[in-house]
Amino acid sequence: MDKKLYTIIIYTENIAGMLNQVTAEFTRRMMNIDTITASSSSVEGVHRYTISLWGEEDSVQKVTKRIEKKVDVLKADYYTDNEIFFQEVALYKLSTPVVLGNDEVSRIIRHNTARVIEVNSTYTVVEMTGSTEDILNLYDKFVSHNCMLQFVKSGRVAVPRSAQDVLGDYLFNEDYKRKSIKEKNK
């Protein structure tokens, strides 16, 4: 079977130990998570995980179902790249002397729609948002010009292309007569 890049979007109650519960389902199958982003969602008290990984649809589907089955998980769905908008963000910390001494580097920055967010005499911080591929291409270019001091890239964040509102539909369907954990737990 074909391995593809999948993005799993998970909504959970915002409670301690949730990340562990989610990732344990991957550990159990020795599935390697590529990127993971945890953040708040559009609904207060609801946390959102965006996980990307390479896998076969069958196992991605099974792991998604197992995650959704967890009591404190509200919703989990998986997507392929053509079903979502997605971005990553990267920060590149470059050597200012090298950058200033090499016109090519500033051309690369402009060319890649990257943004300089800090310059001082020792280092320059450049930010770029884009696909993994674009981000890594830029990384390669900086490395080839010997100006890279540090590099960091986030996991992906994604929203489905579909007009449907998964979380909203879930939370506000007829079954929604419930309070969030936090309220309950006062």
Place this chain on the structure above:
Amino acid sequence: MAKVRISGSEALLRSLINEGVDTIFGYPGGSIMPVFDALYDHRDDFRGVLVRHEQGAVHAAQGYARSSGRVGVSIVTSGPGATNTLTGISDAMLDSTPVVVIAGQVSTGVLGTDAFQEIDFVGITQPITKWSYQIRRPEDIAWAVARAFYIASTGRPGPVVLDFNKDAQVALFDYEPESVDNVRSYIPYPTPSLEAVEEAARLVNESERPFLLVGQGVELGEAHEELKAFIEKADIPAARTLMGLSALPTDHPLCVGMLGMHGNYGPNVNTNECDLLIAVGMRFSDRVTGKLSTYAKQARIIHIDIDHAEINKNVTVDVPIVGDCKEVLPMLTALVNKASHKEWIDSFARYNAIEHEKVTVKALNPGEGPLLMGEVARKVSEATGNSAILVTDVGQNQMMSARYFKYTKPHSILTSGGLGTMGYGLPAAIGAKIAMSDRTVCLFTGDGGMQMNIQELGTIMEQGTAVKIILLNNNYLGNVRQWQELFFNHRYSWTPMLNPDYGLIAQGYGIPSRLVIERSELDDAIREMLETSGPFLLHVAVKEEANVMPMTPPGASVNEMIFE
């Protein structure tokens, strides 16, 4: 209700009383002492069962739960007390048994410092529970207990852990009872899709050779009558999994036996002959399916299960119906035509007759030679009017007693199906007898499994629990020996076992016993066991090298059972 100022420990007990708990299986220790201290004032509210090992506490709670349909409760201390429960919790997870395990935990302030008897119990138990929660504040107690019982007992049941910090046990606060009847992120009873039910009914009505698989879900969903109504109207033969054996009486005219590796020949062969397979509350375990790539390939498959994640997990199905079988089955019954499949149903009997001749006759009436497990099981079953609760341990004793017992009442088999836990039997039998004191509880165990939780004889002694223990002693870890004989060239590595004098051990615990070696003694010994009012150990010396047959060898297809 008015608030009252009480300790967290007292609040825990009041919350348990609110949930209808009247029996606790437990074992005390340092970080749960305030709770046990509070229990001292509640001696009239709870039957306290002091087990002899925390693993026994959970298995006993499981036995209590599975026999009665209520939630079983264990209370243990932190650290080693908590880790001793892990096997039981895992067993309950795999076999969908509602238990709530409450463990002491060190005080909140020293969490993460390797304090004495501190372990990350929530972290350890997250993968083996439905829900695992640490109570750090007394204000959370009422809510957490209510939520624990709600989650453990609803939907597909399972174990819940409450990790109870010591400071929350002793703090005084204003207690207010709480109840939980929903959790917004949790849909225990999904609404079955009407379209799916209609599609399923269409397949049933078109089918010439329908075959229904009954799992424990029918027992858990109390859908025994709904199941019968459905199969009787559409005239569908049905076989049960090990876990579902008492979901349909053995003698029901449409009951065609047991599925699985050591199940009956008819249902296994006909799995690959039917044109429609209807699975109800079962999960296509590998012990049932054998080789997946040849499993029921010719058939359309309908899968009714309350757990969405079970759908297409092992077997890809044509019509999934996610819902409670107690709700789904009547919907189906209403839509299916009255039918008759006499010839098809007879074909099961024809295959079962082959098994009868090749295996069963010899297993039940060997005539001479050492006693066999099968004949003992059948005799005990009949001597109880086939109405006892069968509790098994794991191994040959399990398969043989499950095969040759007869089931007339729901909730009559308690066995470790998913985890296959040796040592499950004795404590589970204690829990079952305590929950269902009116019923006869017969434990079948092996010489290996008996010794895995033999300390629970102390619990029997103390509680006077009238468990009938049938120890099928073959001086071997028989199940493993069988595999060594069949698949490892007779190399009996680490399976012969030197046994103690079980009669003396029983005597040490004040439990009457009888050793049976001769066939001529068996009936009388069974009579004596059942006539004795309290617990009894019937120690039966059975043939040492006997095999459980028929068998689907590992890796073989369901229709490739072997008979010797």
